[in-house]
Amino acid sequence: MFWQRHLNKLRWVSLSLVFAGLILIPFLHLYQTYEATHSYDYLSSGEKYIYNTMELLTKPFTDDPVNSLDKIKGNTWSGNLFGIKISDPLAVVGQTFAGLTIYWPFVLSALIPVILTILLGRFYCGWICPATFLYELTDNVGTLLKRIGVPVSHRRLNHKLKYIILAVLSLLCALTGTMLFAAIYPPAIIGRELYFQIAAQGFGVGIIFFLFTMVFDLFVARRGFCRYVCPGGALYSLLGHFRILRIKRKVQACNDCVKCTAICQFDLDPMRDDFGQECNNCSACIAICPTDALMFTLNWKDSVYQGPGHLGHHYKQRPNDGAA
Amino acid sequence: MERRQFIQHSLALGSGGLAISTMMLGLVRLLAPRELHASTQTVPLPGALADQAAFAAACIGCGLCGEVCPPRCILFYRREGSSNLNLPYINPEEKSCILCGKCMQVCPTIALSITPADKVKMGFARIDRAACYPWVDRGVCGACVSVCPLGDKAIGFDFGNFYRPVIKDGCVGCGQCVEVCPEPSLPIRIVQPGQQVPRKTHPNFPS
Secondary structure, eight states, X not given: OGGGGGHHHHHHHHHHXXXXXHHHHHHHHHHHHHHHTTXXXXXXXXXXXXXXXXXXXXXXXXXXXXXXXXXXXXXXXXXXXXXXXEEOHHHHHHHHHHHSSOOHHHHHTTHHHHHHHHHHOXXXXXXXXXXXXXXXXXXXXXXXHHHTTOOOOOOOXXXXXXXXXXXXXXXXXXXXXXXXXXXXXXXXXXXXXXXXXXXXXXXXXXXXXXXXXXXXXXXXXXXHIIIIIOHHHHXXXXXXXXXXXXXXXXXXXXXOOOHHHHHOTTOOBGGGTBOGGGOOOOOHHHHHOTTOOEEEEEOSSOOOOOOSOOTTOOOOOXXXXXXX | OOHHHHHHHHHHHHHHHHHHHHHHHHHHHHHSOOOSSOOXXXXXXXXXOSSHHHHXXXXXXXXXXXXXXXXXXXXXXXXXXXXXXXXXXXXXXXXXXXXXXXXHHHOXXXXXXXXXXXXXXXXXXXXXXXXXXXXXXXXXXXXXXXXXXXXXXTEEEOTTSTTXXXXXXXXXXXXXXXXXXXXXXXXXXXXXXXXXXXXXXXXXXXX
16 A cells, blocks of 8 residues: 555644644633733733734634634643543543542543544554654654764563553552642643643643653663553553554565564564554554555454565475464 | 772762753753742632542643633642642732633533632632721722622622722632732732631721
């Protein structure tokens, strides 16, 4: 499927749009407040600059910015999109444990993400999460650092660690009666801290934690936070265990070049058909495959190891050599 | 591993970790704007759960209430630890609530429930009669009375003593009077039900 190799570009467009939205929404809020008070003449030069830019951006779409800009509010942790409230499933889990009560309007606000995750797997981590945007850039910085000789560590931990962290933190939420997830879940931190910095009182303590996770990614494990620590990633992995959309290797077209396994930031092994629930359908392996051997398929099970790729190779058949 | 090598390694690791953490802390301090003064009043949001612990359990810290607030009065505990972290509050000395109700509509959880403007319980305004201009016969003012969004139910003038403001039972504690008060020592404040009024006593004006 030749067109699927361009999905990775689409994914970067999606990640950039979400991140740009998280920066833009606080600025639009500032513009709304300036507009609502008719205070243009009293603004400082910097505020006037914000006002003019936001007016330029919103003029083609709305005549009534004060009210109509309320339709898109919030961040990926919990947002309000054209009257539909959408919350992260982790927020629902954490709040239910913290309050020990079920508040149905809030639970239902996570319905759309949950259904999409059951169908598409951990796609949120690859396509939407604003922290993924920064972590992938961090990973590129790690490649640069390695090139100039700074040691970048790629340790392997046990990926079951994040499920244990999810369970322990849920328990701690119930014991302490507070939303601990909000303090350590990177997309929640990013959305909130960007808002704090742009339209409220300035960066909070969450940004320090986020910088630490970046250092953890660089010097302990590649994309280590998403793979080994993130409780949201654990929840999405569990929800997407029986997902329908999976990447599949076409063994006839594969030439065993290992590029897919090398590019995979989640340390999976597409060349040996090893995806599992950790795969976030990011399609980086599809984009790099030189022979278009990898593709998205609708399948609720990963195929077992199909043996080495057939393209351009003639192998001696050994008895234990895969299913082929 | 030899002892010397071990000491060298641990020293290098420790100093490296210290350097990295200090750099990050410094970066955060540099990027953050300077606090003008420590906030002295923290008032709960309109429609918030009355119990502070229940509010901390219900709030998910998404910041939506702040993102829709037209006067941008909703602030957040962002450096404080413990259970307060990421929870919203209002400091009426800087900016006060206008009781528009947008935060109650947008809140995804039970932390803020939709309440009509005159049923909100954010606190109760109290006037320190030893500092208020008209109460100490230092001119006429009435700013708090003219700005009150609930009007006659919440605040009025003392009978026969013009421009001396008196709080009535309808006050919901939105804090617009606090924001508008021209006296620098802020004789009008929002207090919580169990809280004592911080007041300067004056021999001529008891209570």
